[in-house]
Amino acid sequence: MAGRGDDAARALERFGVLCYDAVNHIIMHEGNANMNKEIISFLIKAKQSTYASKGGETASSRKKSHDLMYRDANYMYYDTYLGGSKFAGEEALWISENPYWCMNYAGRVIGDHFSGDFFERSAAPRA
Template identity: 40%
Template sequence: MYLTFLNDFIVEAKSQTYVGGGAKIAACRSGSQDIGYERGEWRYLDSYFGGTDFAGQETVWLNGEPVWAMNYFGHIIEPRLIDGSRAGAVIKAALSALYGGEKRFLGGMEYEHEFGLYIDRSEGDCGHFRGMEMIVVEERRAYELDYRGGLIRL
């Protein structure tokens, strides 16, 4: 039951932040770009560094205690096939479909976009998972991101 509530909050928070064009908040670390979301006793923060090559961490707190986190690193592999702006458009469209339609945040999906084919594969569940997203352009992997995360146990 707890994982269901957590999953639902993560989907809601992700929909309202990066994918939903949420406003940036004050950086929590020097040089980071941060986007946050809160509802009741739940709080979410996505904090990352970089642009076309980037690394970050998403964290969820419940009643002020950290309960879940995900780390990620993504980069453009083939800049002649896709740039950061186009990759962002593909990712936002694909994740909007995943969050809005299927109400989940873990992969197992493909999404065709005019700028490339988005593919996300993962294993595990909200409690412990790892995965990779990629964008394929002209039958070549042009962008990729690795992610992993799960519950934080104190």
């Protein structure tokens, strides 16, 4: 039987660590398996459609913040962050206009030649 570490490794390989946090929360704390799959699918699509593909930009919610939004039916995903090479932010999910989930993140770029463009390639749907 696969353990939590195996789940984390698979999620990190496929979706990135930020999505794993969402997937882990939903799997561990919610009971409706069909809804879980729908939410996870939505979060993956939202992340692919916003930061990973440089899409979904919306009006800044705070001075010098970068805000990204994605909607589909009753779901809304919102990502807001501050900074560039050093950054902090929050991702959130609303269902039917009600807050359902959020997480905070922070980090920094450690490579001199790092480009966020790699997200576009890694987040592309796999065949």
